Amino acid sequence: MSETNKDDRAALLAEAAGPATELPPGWLEVVSMDMDAQGVARKSDGKVVFIDGALPTEWVSANTHRKKNNWEAASLMAIHRESAQRVRPGCPHFGLHSGACGGCKMQHLHVGAQVAVKQRVLEDNLWHLGKVKAETILRPIEGPAWGYRYRARLSVRYVPKKGEVLVGFHERKSRYIADMQTCKILPPHVDAMLMPLRALIGGLQARDTCPQIELACGDTVTALVLRHLEPLSEGDLARLRAFAAEHGVQWWLQPKGPDTVHLLDADGAEQLAYGLPDFGITMPFKPTDFTQVNSHINRVLVTRALRLLDAGKAERVIDWFCGLGNFTLPIATQAREVLGIEGSEALVARSRENYEKNQAQRPVQQALAATSFVARNLFEMTPEMLVADGVADKWLVDPPREGAFALSKALADLHQARLGAEGAPPLPAGAAHWVPPQRIVYVSCNPATLARDAGLLVHQAGYRCVAAGVVNMFPHTAHVESMAVFERA
Template structure:
């Protein structure tokens, strides 16, 4: 019982509304009453509109487009800028389109569906150009590798949550929030995964222990549709329901069981998970992978990226190529099939084994090893041993390949192809290469993540004059 005259302990900050504190010194406020019109000047790198208030303070406005006049409500303030959302759209940009998804604006998965596809591509090229300009590098032409704007995503992770009323929700997180948005359909998912959403929701409503389901991963390949359930604690009755669902829907079912160190159990035979890649003039390649291995979400665009890299490098028999962050062999094997001698390096020993298996099954000679590619000593040794390589392929994670690009100043390789999912770290690393004597020869932005502010960028560098 609460005591009179004693202050009630404050509730933990939720981050969703009210005066919740947020990381980084931010202060979150309820919507303000300030409705002074603002004109959106440009798009920020993350796709938000940029405006300035009457007192000159920068304001980032969700889902606002250049040229639009808007009245906004501030929902987050910081010392140097505010964050806001549109309260009233006074004028509309010709670039604005009707979002294809009914959940747009609530789901945090896509943030650019209100912008036309061509404008999205233009925006991403300008982001790359601006980031390089900040590093003192001027880019001229930036190419575009284009894909479909719907039905392109072949893997997804869906959250599962039981609310206070006992209703089980299935969907994606809201932007900058832990709140789960219930999803009925997702236009960017490939059709086989799209069709699973309703049956999955219906199944979750029948489970005896839905709170023991952490999340659900969906994966579609050319030969299989896979449902992976993160099961926190085993429940025999629910396991039988999942197996019946898998049989009815014709999907492969796996369960990650346990809280701390979950182990994967297949219900029935484990599916043959394979990635198919085609190299002009060669039989199709088949690359096996396992759940948890890195796999690009957009298969057609990935195929185009592989083809672009091969076109840039034009590998020939006898040429030597070093592939760092090689993954399952996404670039190593097609380049080897085109004739080059490939040496593949990965930080994860399981991936080194996977590349060896994939090389053998495709009758290709690809050598490799495990190495810490963030270690200056390891990278120096690699570049010293393989100093005679004709080309180098880099496909690092978002953190980039700074150690490698710094080392190339002392151990240059004639040509470098860099595939990046973060243009900021790409620009940083490119500055190291240019300072070391490399020249930018080709740049292309790929439609790997249409309708989102994320992008995939490919670059070709050549050393010397």
């Protein structure tokens, strides 16, 4: 969390909370958790303290290591009253100790309580940043708490002092790689490969110039992308092939930028893909394409999103930030016409390929709706561009962490222009017959930007926030995914 965000959060907590509980000197009562999974307490003078490792309802002692005007940062020293939701972490590398892995932040909190904390974060952001309250709180989308991470970027480093290679995530608040021998959020077959991977890289001639391994698991294929800064010798390539044969993985090599990624052995290689069985869709992808980390949750997420969207056979739908077509192709099983819009030309090309492959495999009576894809910078949307895209009955919006501000602002500007609001821009050409979507389903990976955009949609674009809820895509981390539904008021 940035210092500015901490200042804002501290001010809100100090204003909203009553007087601090009377406790022995030096003790603190933890009242909530922040977006960095730190316990939040207040001193008797109202000053807010963010405490690593502390949980809501606990009474603790903490060691302050940073002081600002209206908040302090501290580390947990002792727990005097323990939360009923505190659990034993499932991974030996989790904790506050030196060298602890920084990949997870909430393993000490029961997974059900983690979801409740994330729901509170979503609601707090919607209200404090957007002045929006959802009419209905959706039931959280949850799935397996362990072995869920089908995508990961593992750092690699040969450490001469230790005489071994480290493969894994970085230590807490450090640039050093954690000495990980296991990782319980990775799929079990990948977890079992961590130590063999260390031995493999340690035996390469290029061990000093292989900084990263990127993991991508499909439904039946596991791909490992090796970043190497110098050409690999024939001996090293032979070692990679032997490892692939023993562990049932595909090796992809990345000698330079992402566009240089290629299969080590392409002949007869099975294609990386994941399925969306509720819609009869199979999504091929490359290991460097963006796909959701948690395939279990993604299947439920797509089904929930399309149920909320409720596209009919007579309706046209626009899928903004469509990526590979994760939502676009399922929508095409329900709507009359679909338009997918994405910022990356490469992803648009992949979306078209995926659409054509799925269309070719479906019986005529189950053909996908007419679907087109367009590449465009969605962070520079204007009312004129919205009108040019034509009328759509419904939208699905799935932006990156930056959110969909330009898109929401363009929609708000059109509404304000129609109302003749003071200072509103004039209606663009052709807008007289343009109609905004009746419903918008917004899938978010950042509650702060969702709240910002929700404020625009509700207060300036003429929508109601009829529902919102969290998606626990990343158990044991502080990452908050969510979904909100907006309808024209």
